[in-house]
Amino acid sequence: MKIARPLRKLIESFEALPGIGPKTASRLAFYLLHVPQSYLDVFASNLENLKKQTKTCTICFNVAEEDPCPICLDRDRDKSVICVVEEPLDILALEKTGHYQGVYHVLHGAISPLDNIGPEELFIKPLFNRLKNGGVKELILATNPNMAGEATAMYIANLIRKSKGRELKIKSLKLTRIGLGLPTGADLEYADEVTLTRAIEGRRELD
Helix, strand or coil, rough: CCCHHHHHHHHHHHHHHCCCCHHHHHHHHHHHHHCCCCHHHHHHCCCCCCCCHEEEEECCCCCCCCCCCCHCCCCEEEEEEEEEEECCCHHHHHHHHCCCCEEEEEEECEEEHHHCCCCCHCCCCCHHHHHHHHCEEEECCCCCCCCCHHHHHHHHHHHHHHCCCCCCCCCCCCECCCCCCCCCCCHHHHHHHHHHHHHHHHCCEEC
16 A cells, blocks of 8 residues: 555654664554644644753753753752763653762763764763862763673763872762662663662772
């Protein structure tokens, strides 16, 4: 059966999204075909404004409506503790626990040679600029406990170890890794609040 061009183009757009296969893309397209036009207008407006009305925080690289983001602007947050995460969604997950009062740094990905993602593609250099400015006592590496996340945490930890001898301001930095509670291969954004709380509280110091 030949699919109408507007439907086919929409299916192709859905297929380009991560985690969506041809069948799911087709179901979504046909679902939208049968909703009221007013719903589609709102849906289209939300897509159009997604990038227009959001900003990337120039301090932590979180996504927000303002720059700096509300977390970086919050005077009650402990600026001496930085939690490094892969994606903005990880911040949302950790904030739901209500047990972390430090600030964040978003890498926007993890080192994955198979996907052609190296350290240069991540916001690692700005992280070190924050450390060199001084005032940071602890850096929590909260990348996902999978192969890419562990490789990223190891890379950052090794860079810090090499820098401690040369950069006086980060000489006494405490380096920790999220601990018990998260199974190997898990993603922070899918973990429940209790599990994430245990992971933060059970973080271990890296040698």
